[in-house]
Amino acid sequence: MEFDFIIVGAGSAGCVLANRLSANGKYKVAVLEAGGKDTYPWIHIPVGYFKTMSNPKTDWMYTTEPDPGLNGRSLRWPRGKVLGGSSSINGLLYVRGQAQDYDGWRQLGNTGWSWDDVAPLFKRSETYENGTKEDELRGGDGPLSVSDTTVTRKCVDDWLTAAVNCGYKRAKDYNGADQEGVSLFQLTTRNGRRCSSAVAYLNPAKSRDNLTVLTRCAVEKLTFEGKRCTGLIANHNGQRVTMTAHKEVVLSAGALASPQILMVSGVGSADELKPLGIDMVHELKGIGKNLQDHLQARPVYKTSLPTINTEVSNIFKQALIGMQYVATRKGPMAMAASLGTGFLKTREDLDVPDIQFHIQPFSADKIDEGAHKFSAFTASVLQLRPESVGHLELASADMRDYPKIHPNYLATKTDCDTIVEGVRITRKITATAPIAQHVTSEHTPGPSVGDDYDEILEWVRNTSTTIYHPTGTCKMGVDDMAVVDPRLKVIGMEGLRVADASIMPIIVSGNTNAPSIMIGEKASDLILEDAEKGASAPVKEMA
Numbered sequence: 001m002e003f004d005f006i007i008v009g010a011g012s013a014g015c016v017l018a019n020r021l022s023a024n025g026k027y028k029v030a031v032l033e034a035g036g037k038d039t040y041p042w043i044h045i046p047v048g049y050f051k052t053m054s055n056p057k058t059d060w061m062y063t064t065e066p067d068p069g070l071n072g073r074s075l076r077w078p079r080g081k082v083l084g085g086s087s088s089i090n091g092l093l094y095v096r097g098q099a100q101d102y103d104g105w106r107q108l109g110n111t112g113w114s115w116d117d118v119a120p121l122f123k124r125s126e127t128y129e130n131g132t133k134e135d136e137l138r139g140g141d142g143p144l145s146v147s148d149t150t151v152t153r154k155c156v157d158d159w160l161t162a163a164v165n166c167g168y169k170r171a172k173d174y175n176g177a178d179q180e181g182v183s184l185f186q187l188t189t190r191n192g193r194r195c196s197s198a199v200a201y202l203n204p205a206k207s208r209d210n211l212t213v214l215t216r217c218a219v220e221k222l223t224f225e226g227k228r229c230t231g232l233i234a235n236h237n238g239q240r241v242t243m244t245a246h247k248e249v250v251l252s253a254g255a256l257a258s259p260q261i262l263m264v265s266g267v268g269s270a271d272e273l274k275p276l277g278i279d280m281v282h283e284l285k286g287i288g289k290n291l292q293d294h295l296q297a298r299p300v301y302k303t304s305l306p307t308i309n310t311e312v313s314n315i316f317k318q319a320l321i322g323m324q325y326v327a328t329r330k331g332p333m334a335m336a337a338s339l340g341t342g343f344l345k346t347r348e349d350l351d352v353p354d355i356q357f358h359i360q361p362f363s364a365d366k367i368d369e370g371a372h373k374f375s376a377f378t379a380s381v382l383q384l385r386p387e388s389v390g391h392l393e394l395a396s397a398d399m400r401d402y403p404k405i406h407p408n409y410l411a412t413k414t415d416c417d418t419i420v421e422g423v424r425i426t427r428k429i430t431a432t433a434p435i436a437q438h439v440t441s442e443h444t445p446g447p448s449v450g451d452d453y454d455e456i457l458e459w460v461r462n463t464s465t466t467i468y469h470p471t472g473t474c475k476m477g478v479d480d481m482a483v484v485d486p487r488l489k490v491i492g493m494e495g496l497r498v499a500d501a502s503i504m505p506i507i508v509s510g511n512t513n514a515p516s517i518m519i520g521e522k523a524s525d526l527i528l529e530d531a532e533k534g535a536s537a538p539v540k541e542m543a
Contacts, residue, residue: 003212005527006231006245007031007252008219008261011085012513013500014252015197016125016520019143019204021527022211029211030243031202032234034218034253035060035081043088044193045325047333052089053078059089062256062402069388069410071461077405078468079254083215084198086254087513090468091337092194094146094186095510096122096175096518098352108505109478110486113522121521122175122514128186130173137176143200144517145190149339151332152184153361155305155377156340158435160184160359166432168344179509180353182342188513189336192329197517217241220399222249222265222496224281229496247531248495250523255470255502256392259288259483260403262474262498263394267490276397282492286481288392288403290472292507294356295409296382297419297464299426300363300443302374308332308362309371338380343510346421354384355422356510358467363443376443379430381422382467384509387412392473405470410461419464420456427451469512474502487526499523 007017010033018031040058042048052058054076062077080086099115106114123131123139128146131138163182164170171181188195205211217236222229231244251258262268266281268288273280311332312318325333340359345352363376390408395401410416423445430439441447445459474483474490482491484503490496501516508515 001030001212001241002244002246003028003030004245004247004531005029006243006249008232008249009033009085009251009253009257009500010083010198010202010213011080011252011254011500012087012197012516013520013523015084015087015201016517017250017252017499017524017527018211018213019201020521020524022205022208024528025208025210027210027247027531031211031213032217032219033083033213033215034257035083036215038083038088038196038198040082043082043084043196044199045333046092046187046189046192046194047335048194049089049091049337056081058082060256060402062405064405064407067407067409069408069461070464073462075407075466077256077466077470079256083202083213084196086468087188087196087517088194088198090513091511092187092189093336093338093341093358093511094175094188094514096514097508097510098179100352101506101508105476105505110476110505112486113476118518118522121518121525125517125521138173143204144188144197145195145200147187147189149184149187149336150330151335152339153305153307153377155303155307155361155435155438156184156359158305158438159377159379159429160340160342162432162435163342163344163429166429168342168429171343174341174343179343180345182340182344182357185336185338185341187336189334192325192334197520218399219253219261220264222261222267224266227282227492228494245495248497248527250527251474251496251498252500252520254500255291255473256403256405258498258500258502259392259473260394260399262287262483262490264397264399267493272394276394278397284483284491286475286483288394288473289389289481290475290505291390291392291405291407291470292386292388292472292504293390293407293409294382294384294467294469294507295386295419295464296358296380296467297423297460298378298380299423299430299445300372300376300378301430302376302440302443303438304440305375305438307375307377308335309373310375312371313373343384344425346418346425353509354418355381355425356384357381357426372443379426380467381419381426383415383418383422385507386415388415389472407466409464416457419460420453423456423460424451467511469501469507471501471504471507471512474498475505476503477505487530488523497523497527
């Protein structure tokens with residue numbers, strides 16, 4: 001099979017690339033997805049993440065190595081195994097991050113990635129229900145549908161009001177000019193259904209004659225002539241196939257698979273690859289390093305108010321909820337993973353928020369184990385910009401063997417201080433009217449954990465979990481540990497780029513789906529710009 005561009009991974013960024021690179025009709029484009037089609041009905045129902053996470057049909061189900069910062073615990077890391085990637089199984093929360101995030105990238109030498117550079121790409125990507133074409137920052141005619149939360153619960157509304165009563169402000173639009181404050185979440189939904197990257201970008205492009213979409217197509221390794229990537233070898237539905245890219249291969253397989261593909265193909269650190277019998281193609285010591293993630297602490301409060309826990313407590317109630325959704329596309333089944341959010345500061349001297357809340361009108365020990373039997377809400381808090389950095393380590397030279405994930409959580413004092421203060425702020429807000437009068441007890445951390453720093457930190461180490469935002473493992477930059485340059489080209493190579501969350505030099509201040517889609521938009525501009533500069537290579541008919 002021969003193409004101009006081969007995109008590896010049909011996730012948040014990959015679907016954008018498939019659409020944009022095939023739009024002008026000049027180039028033959030293939031997008032390869034190792035998972036399956038997004039035909040499973042629960043993918044498209046907003047609350048369906050309960051059915052898609054920890055489901056081997058839709059989730060790669062990674063597990064981290066025991067982490068010292070979590071007292072030796074391992075965590076599950078869900079990653080989408082389906083068209084749309086993690087945008088098909090995530091919590092549907094739309095967060096761009098802070099302008100300062102992208103200005104920080106630019107200050108590290110990444111020309112073209114400041115907020116002024118990327119804000120138009122965010123706008124181009126979306127149709128926000130409260131946006132228009134004339135808005136400075138919010139889009140009115142993009143592929144990705146973004147809507148305000150319509151499903152509300154009193155416990156969430158009262159918690160947000162309590163935060164305001166504590167002196168925190170109400171945010172007008174946390175994706176606008178100022179992120180700080182509390183509000184309801186914005187969601188990637190359209191008419192009560194999930195608007196994944198596949199729905200937004202891939203579905204409208206699938207019928208194009210110059211776009212080939214291959215599912216169940218897992219890359220085994222890249223192929224090279226010298227320092228030029230010529231294509232790849234993949235397993236497609238059990239058959240080994242060789243594919244040629246006359247222009248470029250673009251890795252959009254995510255922060256875990258993109259670096260793994262590079263390393264098993266011989267691009268990485270010789271000290272790590274040679275002992276596994278991998279022939280070296282190019283030395284880049286930064287691949288798999290710079291791993292960053294958001295760690296969440298999850299205080300849970302029992303309440304006298306009704307919550308999802310009690311609303312789904314029997315089959316009859318579940319049936320009524322199902323009927324409501326079928327009839328109206330509304331109700332609990334149209335609910336995202338969280339309803340309320342807050343971007344707040346743990347210290348007054350900070351210029352921008354350093355913690356984020358996810359307020360959920362339900363509670364569970366694990367998302368796939370079902371809700372608690374009692375009525376409760378969760379006030380999850382995370383540090384927006386952790387200093388702790390982890391890494392990936394190949395288990396073998398075989399792509400089928402998952403890499404070893406070393407998150408290295410809570411490895412710095414700043415990270416520990418921030419998460420402890422975040423828990424204290426959670427308690428302060430929850431002890432404030434009007435939510436306080438409806439709280440019957442703190443289920444966790446609970447009365448056995450006081451306000452003492454060490455007690456809270458120990459609870460965090462024993463109970464906190466990922467909020468599913470791995471980034472940074474193919475860092476963009478100009479330093480010795482950079483993997484891609486500011487045009488997302490793999491440094492020292494030709495015909496090879498990376499475009500997904502792995503290129504983030506520093507994790508963004510919030511959820512990572514929207515920035516990953518923006519990265520896809522940016523990459524498509526860069527790739528088409530370079531393609532237009534050169535003569536289009538002839539492409540043979542596909543085998």
